[in-house]
Amino acid sequence: MADPQAINSVLTESRVFPPPEEFSRRAHIRSMQDYQRLWDEADKDPQKYWGDRAREELYWKEPFKTVLEWKPPHARWFIEGRTNLSYNCLDRHLPKLADKPAILFEGEPGDRRSVTYGELSKQVNRLANGLKSLGVKKGDRVGIYLPMVPEAAVAMLACARLGAVHSVVFGGFSAEALQERMKDMGAKVLLTADGGWRKGAVVPLMKNVEAALPNAPSIEKVVVLTRTGDGKLPDGPKFMAWDALVKDQSDTCEPEWVESEHPLFILYTSGSTGKPKGVLHTTAGYAMNASLTTRWVFDLREDDIYWCTADVGWVTGHTYVVYGPLMNGITTVLYEGAPTQPGPDRFWDIIERYKATILYTAPTAIRAFMRLGDGPVKQHDLSSLRLLGSVGEPINPEAWMWYRDVIGGGRCPVVDTWWQTETGSIMISPLPGATPTKPGSATLPLPGIHAEILDRDGNRVPKGQGGLLFVTKPWPSMLRTVYGDPERYVNTYFSELPGMYFTGDGARTDPDGYLWLMGRVDDVVNVAGHRLGTAEVESALVSHPKVSEAAVVGRPDDLKGTALVAFVTLKQGNAPSDALKKELATHVGKEIGAIARPDDIRFAEGLPKTRSGKIMRRLLRDVAAGKTSTQDTTTLEDLNVLATLRQNDE
Ligand code: WTA
Numbered sequence: 001m002a003d004p005q006a007i008n009s010v011l012t013e014s015r016v017f018p019p020p021e022e023f024s025r026r027a028h029i030r031s032m033q034d035y036q037r038l039w040d041e042a043d044k045d046p047q048k049y050w051g052d053r054a055r056e057e058l059y060w061k062e063p064f065k066t067v068l069e070w071k072p073p074h075a076r077w078f079i080e081g082r083t084n085l086s087y088n089c090l091d092r093h094l095p096k097l098a099d100k101p102a103i104l105f106e107g108e109p110g111d112r113r114s115v116t117y118g119e120l121s122k123q124v125n126r127l128a129n130g131l132k133s134l135g136v137k138k139g140d141r142v143g144i145y146l147p148m149v150p151e152a153a154v155a156m157l158a159c160a161r162l163g164a165v166h167s168v169v170f171g172g173f174s175a176e177a178l179q180e181r182m183k184d185m186g187a188k189v190l191l192t193a194d195g196g197w198r199k200g201a202v203v204p205l206m207k208n209v210e211a212a213l214p215n216a217p218s219i220e221k222v223v224v225l226t227r228t229g230d231g232k233l234p235d236g237p238k239f240m241a242w243d244a245l246v247k248d249q250s251d252t253c254e255p256e257w258v259e260s261e262h263p264l265f266i267l268y269t270s271g272s273t274g275k276p277k278g279v280l281h282t283t284a285g286y287a288m289n290a291s292l293t294t295r296w297v298f299d300l301r302e303d304d305i306y307w308c309t310a311d312v313g314w315v316t317g318h319t320y321v322v323y324g325p326l327m328n329g330i331t332t333v334l335y336e337g338a339p340t341q342p343g344p345d346r347f348w349d350i351i352e353r354y355k356a357t358i359l360y361t362a363p364t365a366i367r368a369f370m371r372l373g374d375g376p377v378k379q380h381d382l383s384s385l386r387l388l389g390s391v392g393e394p395i396n397p398e399a400w401m402w403y404r405d406v407i408g409g410g411r412c413p414v415v416d417t418w419w420q421t422e423t424g425s426i427m428i429s430p431l432p433g434a435t436p437t438k439p440g441s442a443t444l445p446l447p448g449i450h451a452e453i454l455d456r457d458g459n460r461v462p463k464g465q466g467g468l469l470f471v472t473k474p475w476p477s478m479l480r481t482v483y484g485d486p487e488r489y490v491n492t493y494f495s496e497l498p499g500m501y502f503t504g505d506g507a508r509t510d511p512d513g514y515l516w517l518m519g520r521v522d523d524v525v526n527v528a529g530h531r532l533g534t535a536e537v538e539s540a541l542v543s544h545p546k547v548s549e550a551a552v553v554g555r556p557d558d559l560k561g562t563a564l565v566a567f568v569t570l571k572q573g574n575a576p577s578d579a580l581k582k583e584l585a586t587h588v589g590k591e592i593g594a595i596a597r598p599d600d601i602r603f604a605e606g607l608p609k610t611r612s613g614k615i616m617r618r619l620l621r622d623v624a625a626g627k628t629s630t631q632d633t634t635t636l637e638d639l640n641v642l643a644t645l646r647q648n649d650e
Contacts, residue, residue: 013397017404018436019413023386027299027433035434035447042448049448050077050288050476057291057327058083058284059092061257068474072499073490075474076261077285084255085264085287086128086161089326090121091255101331103150104305104354108197108337115150117329120157122251123150127158129249134189134221138163138256141266143187143219144312145169145178145205147196148336151225151242152312153322155191160264160283163256167266167278170313171196171203173593177276179212181268184278185483186218191242195228199338202228210234260284266483267315269421270533271492272504272523278483279315279421285476287323289425293446294324297415297429298358298387305384307333307351308360314530315421316391320360324425339365345376352380359407360389360417362529366399366407367559374406382407387432389415392529393561394517400439418442418517420503421531422493424477427451428515441514449475451515453507458497466508468521471501523617525554525562530595532564537598540591541566544584546574551607551615552598555624563599565624569606576603600624 024030029038042049051067054077064081093100098118105113115123136142142164146152152168159166167185169178182190192209195202206229209222224233225242233239261282268276294300306325310316325332333354339347347369351359369377388408390400395416404414413432419425427449428442435443445451453467454460461467471478478501482488496502506518520526523534534552541550549569557563568584570576581601589597608616 013438013440015397015401016436016438017413019433020411023299023413024433026301027431028296029299029431029434031434032436035431035444038447046448046473053292053448054078054081054284054288054476057288059088064260064284070474073494073501075285075478075480077282077476078260078288081260081284082257083260083284083287084161084163084257085283085323085327086124086157087255088287088291089157089160089323090117090124093117093329094121097329100329102326103153103332103334105150105334106336106350107149108200108335108341113150120150120154123154123246124157124161125251125253126246126249127154128161128253130223130245131158131162131164131189132253133245133249134223136162136164136189138258139263140164140189141185141187142166143169143178143182143185143190143192145171145190145192145209146225146312147171147193147198147203147205147227148311148317148334149193149196149225149227150334151191151193153326153334156265156312156318156322157326161253161255163258163262165263165266167268168313168318169268170311170593171198171205172311172313172595174590175208175211176591177593178208179215181276181278182212182216182219184268185266187216188218188220190216190219190222191225192222193225193227193242194231197228197337199341206234213238258283261480263480265318267318267421269315270524270531270536271488272533272535274533274535274539276533276536277485277488277492279479280481280483281424281477282480285478286319286424287327289475289477290319290324291327293426293429294320295328296431296446297417297426298360298389299432300328300330301357302330304330304358305333305354305356306330306358306360307335307354307356308389309335309339309347309362309365310360310391315424316360319425320391339368340372343376344369344372345379348377348380348382351382351385355384357384358387358389359385360391362392363390363395363399364393364528364559364561366390366395366403369407370399370402371559377406382409385409385412387415388412389417391417391419391426393526394519395440397439404439413437414439416440416442418505418515422479422501423471423475423503424479427471427475428517438510438514441510441516443514445515453509453515454497454500456496458500461508463509463511463513466506466518468496469503469505469507469515469517470497471503474501519562525564527554527562527564527595528560532592532596534564536592537564537566537588537596540588540596541568541584543591544587546570546580547584549607551617551620553617553621553624555600555621557599560599564596565600565602565620566598567602567604567607567620567623569604 047067062082064078066079103115418428450473554562
């Protein structure tokens, strides 16, 4: 949702930070000339460019013969090649890196574990063999509903080893949301835990699984990791302990050599309509971009201690906690819990203790830390840091500057990385040794990525003007389809302008050609860095027996980026009350998860509609933002007057 205030603040932004010389000297890509050369190479001969990259990044059991077959909007990359992603993350490193930590884990209660590449490989193979013993084969779908523990990465890699398709469901999602996803993908096995730690309390994963199971009939087995409890399993033949499954398994398991386009994972994400979409990614193209972008954007060095704070339940966790870092053989930090547990300095304490060199987190977290003041940061020595990354939503210049100066001590480049679940990997970002950065701009597309700002007719908008962000040519890690709904793939992403990928984001360029992302132009909102569909929240609200109609819109929020405001009309016989507001918020939490609870619920006697019956969302957005009316209860009359004034405007 483009926020005019944000647009004004970025348009007046004139600070430019060239890469520190010392940083550039050692970087993978050291100058804008290098960037431009790669860009031109990719532009001139994409087949050669991507083909070369794929040969460099991946181990191929069988080489591919064709780089790309593009029948818009369907792409197939690296045809006839065979590889295996777990082999690329593990086996090929073992001769040199068996004793190097792959994962430095820290649980919220303070328990710690270092898992070497050698140990990780054994755990993955044992679990892969265990899954095989449960009948899991190439192409089967496996659900993963785990806290942020090393076993989450083990689970993903074990699936990849067998050619099984994983689908991670964020641990903060409710039983309802879990069940919906398991049913849609037809999961055969679910890998979960009794619970996870968050803000000093246990997230009741097992209880949610028990509630979801009766409505997810495809699930034959639930494998339960003991994390928070005493290891006691729920009754019933479907439940099995993780330890029991892997205990007697061999720690070698021949990888399944899958074709490049074999599905790797499904990740559900929010769209403009009620039901989340199962975004499907395939193996080789995804892996190649994951590996390449991690190395280039974070300018990886062998001895980096890299920390991406995203949960594995989101795409950032897939690409930049698990696959990208492991393909590059570096050490990655995995932290289970909340950023301010037990105190406001937990993140900085982790960075100091592990001597983390790279931090990749979300603007919403940065803004929350900013509010806490510099004190908690100053208690710690953060001099190990050399690079900072941001992702998930537009970062306001003020937060960018605080991140750079207070966290990065003014010496670390900041990379603001734009991408999406659908793009699989970073698309627009500075290359820290080359690109001069500007606070609030994701700068320029990576080589080979044709991110362009167009109007609805497909014309390029002049520099300085706003428009819609498209990717006009295919790229290897693009989504291949919406699982089980191929039409939705075409309609959602390729119907705005045929053959061109529509991102759903608005953006503008400045006179230097830098890109400034302005937020979603559809009914998707980024709330505290979590992507949600307003329609999803609406359908959760109307499933409550007292609700007649609901419209949910975003409102700019200093902390969360966007906050959710719900306008609700009640069925006859029900009166608005604070108690009912609470009841409705709890209901949404149960239907989707706590992250979707509206920040503000307003009762209305009716919702403003156009003559053709469409809810006037733009008007509601203005009301929510306090631009038109600030009353707590908005009457139909108020809204109707506004609606009449606006009829021609929607
Ligand atoms: C937003 C997260 C501005 C954008 C990787 C996109 C951003 C949506 C940025 C995807 C950024 C992500 N600047 N906006 N650097 N990064 N977004 O699928 O609106 O959870 O469409 O993927 O987040 O969210 P998703």
